[in-house]
Amino acid sequence: MRESRLWAFHLICGAGLLVLLSLHMGLMHYAGILALLGWVREPVLSFPSVVERGRGAAWAVMYVLLLGFALYHGLYGLRGVLGEIWDTPRAARFINAGVVTFGLAVLVYGVAVAVQAARL
Amino acid sequence: MAEITGNPEGSVPEGGILTLRVARYDPERDRAARPQEWKVKILPGMTVLDALFAVKEEQDGSLAFRCSCRMGVCGSCGMFINGKPRLACNTQVNELGPVVEVAPLPNHDAIKDLVPDLALTFRRHRAVLPYIIRNDVAEMESPTREFGQTPEELARYVQFSYCLKCSLCLAACPTVSTSEQFLGPQALAQAYRFVADTRDAGLGERAGVVDASHGVFGCHLAGACSEACPKGVDPALGIQLLKRSLFVGPPHRAPAQVVSAFPEGYRTPEAAERPKAPPPSV
Amino acid sequence: MVAEAQTPVRTQVPSRLSMRLGLRGWVYAGRYPAERYLYILHRLCGLGLILYLPLHVWVTGRRLQGPEAWQQTMAILSRPVFVAGEILVLAAFVFHAINGFRLLFGHLGCALGRPEYPVYPYPVALHRQRRLTTALMVLAGAFLAAGVWGLLTK
Numbered sequence: 175m176r177e178s179r180l181w182a183f184h185l186i187c188g189a190g191l192l193v194l195l196s197l198h199m200g201l202m203h204y205a206g207i208l209a210l211l212g213w214v215r216e217p218v219l220s221f222p223s224v225v226e227r228g229r230g231a232a233w234a235v236m237y238v239l240l241l242g243f244a245l246y247h248g249l250y251g252l253r254g255v256l257g258e259i260w261d262t263p264r265a266a267r268f269i270n271a272g273v274v275t276f277g278l279a280v281l282v283y284g285v286a287v288a289v290q291a292a293r294l
Numbered sequence: 295m296a297e298i299t300g301n302p303e304g305s306v307p308e309g310g311i312l313t314l315r316v317a318r319y320d321p322e323r324d325r326a327a328r329p330q331e332w333k334v335k336i337l338p339g340m341t342v343l344d345a346l347f348a349v350k351e352e353q354d355g356s357l358a359f360r361c362s363c364r365m366g367v368c369g370s371c372g373m374f375i376n377g378k379p380r381l382a383c384n385t386q387v388n389e390l391g392p393v394v395e396v397a398p399l400p401n402h403d404a405i406k407d408l409v410p411d412l413a414l415t416f417r418r419h420r421a422v423l424p425y426i427i428r429n430d431v432a433e434m435e436s437p438t439r440e441f442g443q444t445p446e447e448l449a450r451y452v453q454f455s456y457c458l459k460c461s462l463c464l465a466a467c468p469t470v471s472t473s474e475q476f477l478g479p480q481a482l483a484q485a486y487r488f489v490a491d492t493r494d495a496g497l498g499e500r501a502g503v504v505d506a507s508h509g510v511f512g513c514h515l516a517g518a519c520s521e522a523c524p525k526g527v528d529p530a531l532g533i534q535l536l537k538r539s540l541f542v543g544p545p546h547r548a549p550a551q552v553v554s555a556f557p558e559g560y561r562t563p564e565a566a567e568r569p570k571a572p573p574p575s576v
Numbered sequence: 577m578v579a580e581a582q583t584p585v586r587t588q589v590p591s592r593l594s595m596r597l598g599l600r601g602w603v604y605a606g607r608y609p610a611e612r613y614l615y616i617l618h619r620l621c622g623l624g625l626i627l628y629l630p631l632h633v634w635v636t637g638r639r640l641q642g643p644e645a646w647q648q649t650m651a652i653l654s655r656p657v658f659v660a661g662e663i664l665v666l667a668a669f670v671f672h673a674i675n676g677f678r679l680l681f682g683h684l685g686c687a688l689g690r691p692e693y694p695v696y697p698y699p700v701a702l703h704r705q706r707r708l709t710t711a712l713m714v715l716a717g718a719f720l721a722a723g724v725w726g727l728l729t730k
């Protein structure tokens with residue numbers, strides 16, 4: 175595939191992450207501030223609140239999207255970084271196979287977790 | 295570039311003594327760089343290149359470096375001078391302080407002393423098809439008239455056309471420092487120079503080279519190339535505009551058509567409002 | 577990719593001295609300007625985050641094992657080493673996200689100004705967005721401080 179397509183998707187995922195991951199991190203790390211505004215009930219990391227969040231279909235979708243975006247964006251970036259160190263065509267095949275395999279494995283596991291968590 | 299014109303290390307008085315420390319390399323003797331130092335008397339307006347000449351003429355004739363124009367237009371004398379890639383002929387010693395350290399250009403092979411091998415740079419340059427590409431082959435083979443281009447259209451790419459192929463930007467580029475395959479700022483900026491030329495229709499053909507692995511997306515906007523460039527080419531800007539062109543096409547919709555030439559001395563009515571070519575700056 | 581062209585890459589010279597910087601060229605920004613340092617940080621933080629992600633997915637997957645397993649995991653994560661790690665992840669995210677926002681535009685040739693006649697002192701496009709860059713870095717500092725404060729007072 176043309177590099178620009180892969181790269182455009184890297185940027186699109188970056189933009190998506192900016193929204194979704196900011197939500198995620200906002201919830202996890204700025205909960206104190208959000209609690210002042212009355213938006214969350216602390217503590218965000220207790221088992222009940224984790225399970226409760228995971229239950230909604232909307233949350234499951236959001237997590238799957240977050241996972242997909244982060245994996246594609248991050249692994250495309252990693253592929254680029256590695257490809258600049260080992261820049262032969264042979265190395266490129268190896269790196270591509272590596273990131274795709276690794277990405278799919280984490281994706282499958284992560285989606286399974288999110289789906290099962292929605293049923294908890 | 296503005297930073298380089300400053301005088302961070304403090305100036306040295308004319309008539310003072312300069313310590314010139316050079317990383318030397320003799321392919322028949324050395325396996326690594328060998329530092330050597332000389333004292334040089336500072337003359338008014340002395341450049342690093344002048345100092346190297348002073349050494350070569352008066353102290354050590356075996357010192358090798360490359361130059362031609364000694365006025366910043368040929369791009370032969372790129373070296374690593376006090377922590378930055380610069381043109382030796384374009385750098386006054388009184389910008390640098392009493393100790394001037396010179397080494398061959400980073401990211402290149404040194405052939406001898408301060409002479410870098412620029413073959414790879416030229417090969418990268420050629421790889422991006424650095425010439426006007428058009429579909430009207432007949433007109434290209436035997437031109438009948440000229441192609442129209444306004445000064446505004448010229449302004450969209452003229453800065454990129456100032457490139458000397460001095461390779462300073464490649465010496466500054468972090469991606470080039472690990473990857474020989476990466477096209478590098480010089481070639482990518484030249485690709486955009488032609489893509490943005492209204493007479494050109496070659497984006498698709500060049501995309502085969504720049505829109506591939508080790509092409510334009512090896513640029514991560516670190517900006518070091520633009521800082522190193524002695525001609526204001528600003529390769530980083532050209533590269534980002536090239537990326538954009540790959541998605542939205544070149545800045546012009548269709549390549550310029552042939553136009554009949556105006557009579558000698560003719561001025562269009564709008565000519566007075568158009569930007570004028572700047573007066574010579576040196 | 578550089579096509580195999582007509583000229584040989586290396587001419588016939590007995591030996592030569594490679595000045596290639598290698599990985600040192602990535603991490604050494606020397607006398608180059610701010611963006612050159614941001615490039616290093618952006619790359620470092622991006623790599624840190626992608627390293628963290630699979631571990632994170634595995635750790636948060638522990639919630640499927642029930643409350644005890646989760647509590648146990650959280651207890652481990654509240655050890656100082658892991659809290660320090662969490663601060664690093666937070667810092668990496670805050671910086672990478674905010675600088676990434678700048679890069680999203682920059683990479684598409686936006687917020688860089690237009691080409692012009694190069695009249696000395698030569699304009700450099702990245703200098704035109706210095707104010708934006710500075711403002712974003714101040715913002716990143718503020719977010720980071722608030723986040724760390726939140727983490728340490730939990």
Ligand code: HEM
Nearest residue numbers: 202224227237240241244284285287288629633636662665
């Ligand atoms: C260090 C700060 C972070 C904390 C405390 C945190 C916490 C959590 C928690 C508790 C969950 C489980 C779901 C839930 O409770 O709602 C979760 C899920 C997730 N987090 Fe984070 N997270 C952090 C940072 C990140 C970062 C930086 C990323 C992206 C690289 C990320 C990506 C994800 C993803 C993709 C999931 C869904 C995993 C799945 O269910 O498959 N998190 N996170």
Ligand code: HEM
Nearest residue numbers: 360361362363364365366367368369370371383456458574
């Ligand atoms: C014995 C007589 C001459 C000698 C030894 C001589 C030598 C040179 C040299 C060495 C150059 C530089 C070449 C280069 O940069 O490629 C040059 C350039 C030039 N010469 Fe002469 N030259 C002579 C006579 C003339 C005459 C009679 C004219 C004009 C009628 C002339 C016009 C020029 C011009 C216009 C250039 C600049 C060309 C350019 O920049 O590309 N020269 N000459």
Ligand code: HEM
Nearest residue numbers: 188191192248251252514619622623625626673676677679
């Ligand atoms: C939060 C929103 C994010 C934004 C706006 C963002 C933006 C960007 C941008 C624009 C680039 C391109 C840099 C370049 O080529 O010059 C990039 C690179 C990268 N990103 Fe992100 N990113 C975000 C989150 C993440 C996350 C969560 C990860 C890890 C899972 C990640 C990992 C990487 C990696 C590894 C690179 C390659 C670094 C390099 O080539 O120097 N990013 N990011």
Ligand code: SF4
Nearest residue numbers: 457458460461463523
């Ligand atoms: S872009 Fe500038 S630094 Fe690079 S080769 Fe051309 S003139 Fe030299």
Ligand code: FES
Nearest residue numbers: 363364368369383
């Ligand atoms: S000698 Fe020509 S650029 Fe320096």
